Amino acid sequence: RLELKYGAQYTGKRTDAAMNKWRSNRFGQFIHWGLYAIPGGVWNGKTYNYAAEFLKSSAHISTATWDSLMYKFNPKKFNAKEWAKMAKKMGVKYMTITTKHHEGFCLWPSRYTDFNISNTPYKKDILKEIVDAYNAEGIDVNFYYSVLDWHNPDWRYDIKSKEDSIAFRRYLDFAENQLKELATNYPTVKAFWFDGTWDASVKKNGWWTLEVEKMLKSVRPGVIINSRLRADDYGSRHKDSNGELMGDYESGYERRLPDPVKDIKVTSWDWEACMTIPENQWGYHQDWSISHVKSPLELLEMLVHATSMGGNFLLNFGPKGDGSIRSEEQNIAKTIGDWMAVNGQVIYNCDYAGLKKQDWGYFTREKGSNQLNMVIFNVPVSGLLHVDVPKGMILKKAHFLTTPGQQIKVEEIAKNQYLLHMPIKLYTSPQVIVVECDNGKENANKYQDAKT
Numbered sequence: 401r402l403e404l405k406y407g408a409q410y411t412g413k414r415t416d417a418a419m420n421k422w423r424s425n426r427f428g429q430f431i432h433w434g435l436y437a438i439p440g441g442v443w444n445g446k447t448y449n450y451a452a453e454f455l456k457s458s459a460h461i462s463t464a465t466w467d468s469l470m471y472k473f474n475p476k477k478f479n480a481k482e483w484a485k486m487a488k489k490m491g492v493k494y495m496t497i498t499t500k501h502h503e504g505f506c507l508w509p510s511r512y513t514d515f516n517i518s519n520t521p522y523k524k525d526i527l528k529e530i531v532d533a534y535n536a537e538g539i540d541v542n543f544y545y546s547v548l549d550w551h552n553p554d555w556r557y558d559i560k561s562k563e564d565s566i567a568f569r570r571y572l573d574f575a576e577n578q579l580k581e582l583a584t585n586y587p588t589v590k591a592f593w594f595d596g597t598w599d600a601s602v603k604k605n606g607w608w609t610l611e612v613e614k615m616l617k618s619v620r621p622g623v624i625i626n627s628r629l630r631a632d633d634y635g636s637r638h639k640d641s642n643g644e645l646m647g648d649y650e651s652g653y654e655r656r657l658p659d660p661v662k663d664i665k666v667t668s669w670d671w672e673a674c675m676t677i678p679e680n681q682w683g684y685h686q687d688w689s690i691s692h693v694k695s696p697l698e699l700l701e702m703l704v705h706a707t708s709m710g711g712n713f714l715l716n717f718g719p720k721g722d723g724s725i726r727s728e729e730q731n732i733a734k735t736i737g738d739w740m741a742v743n744g745q746v747i748y749n750c751d752y753a754g755l756k757k758q759d760w761g762y763f764t765r766e767k768g769s770n771q772l773n774m775v776i777f778n779v780p781v782s783g784l785l786h787v788d789v790p791k792g793m794i795l796k797k798a799h800f801l802t803t804p805g806q807q808i809k810v811e812e813i814a815k816n817q818y819l820l821h822m823p824i825k826l827y828t829s830p831q832v833i834v835v836e837c838d839n840g841k842e843n844a845n846k847y848q849d850a851k852t
């Protein structure tokens with residue numbers, strides 16, 4: 401083991417109330433909103449297919465030109481309460497919003513830069529309106545903050561000279577001041593989601609990433625920090641040079657999910673996957689025909705997949721420059737919300753159930769419950785759902801979540817193996833079966849292994 405000054409500060413999952421709430425939330429809404437939402441991926445009549453929040457670089461726009469978009473930010477159709485109501489109906493328990501993305505524009509009236517909401521025609525503290533509206537709906541609010549900052553002249557991608565290190569030190573002080581400002585002025589913030597920390601400049605300043613983690617936790621006790629902020633003494637990120645996870649949860653799954661077999665080890669730490677609806681658009685893009693757009697059921701399966709492996713799922717929305725929400729996103733919020741209203745109990749406060757993944761779908765289990773949840777996306781033509789149980793687990797009764805009176809046949813077919821008999825018919829939405837189980841009982845050894 402290496403002696404580290406800036407490595408992981410503890411091992412194992414946090415079990416305090418704040419982290420238990422973060423974990424039990426499971427489903428969150430990501431919001432990417434900034435100046436990039438105004439052009440929405442189109443510049444001088446040309447559509448750029450790369451991520452809309454990167455239009456400044458895709459279209460080679462000067463910082464001066466890009467920054468002047470600030471004078472156009474005046475979202476006439478913005479209504480924080482409507483956003484929060486839609487999120488509530490979608491069934492999210494938390495929301496993470498870009499306070500400052502790579503472009504450097506701040507949604508709050510920061511004292512440390514004029515490149516902020518107070519100098520737009522909108523003027524008001526839009527971040528506060530959003531935080532208050534979501535909190536009023538009982539939704540926790542987290543802050544995304546990009547360390548990478550295209551606007552601030554002191555930002556550096558690498559440190560190659562004395563001048564670089566002096567400028568970058570100024571930048572790190574600026575960023576730490578902004579973060580302290582956010583943690584102080586928005587006291588209900590529950591977590592910080594750091595991004596833009598992969599460059600050499602940050603990796604060479606692991607000490608700063610730990611200083612920021614400690615500062616935020618002293619200003620806002622219980623606050624939760626993602627692993628993406630952190631670099632250790634040797635520039636190792638997310639996990640320190642001893643392989644220990646830094647921060648409070650692993651945030652490496654971006655537009656992808658852990659494999660239920662190959663990546664089963666993620667069940668031993670907290671993690672979150674963040675996901676776009678198109679293939680790769682975080683900020684609003686005018687033209688979604690340029691890539692695959694995930695359907696509500698595709699996204700719902702990802703949410704269940706994440707829960708089944710003990711992780712959170714953060715689904716991204718990119719509001720338009722005028723503050724309205726595009727119809728595709730409204731439809732996804734409604735469809736997922738309708739399912740969550742009936743079946744949310746297999747997501748909220750649920751975790752990895754400890755059973756082997758099966759083709760028909762995913763297992764989840766509520767903390768401390770002896771009830772096993774089965775969420776079925778792929779109904780076998782036989783109607784027979786195979787379940788392999790760990791030694792000592794007995795499956796007893798089963799029923800569809802929505803029809804508790806109608807038993808589903810549970811048939812033990814071999815040692816630690818069962819089949820559940822699903823009625824064969826057309827299903828047009830993910831089905832939930834709840835199974836009563838006993839743990840710690842010895843299975844009757846009535847099955848003979850073949851001799852081969």
Ligand SMILES: C[C@@H]1N[C@@H](c2nc3ccccc3[nH]2)[C@H](O)[C@@H]1O
Pocket residue numbers: 432451453595596654674682
């Ligand atoms: C969570 C996601 N991370 C940002 C991001 N920055 C990148 C820089 C280089 C390559 C990919 C990137 N994705 C995306 O804009 C979004 O905010």
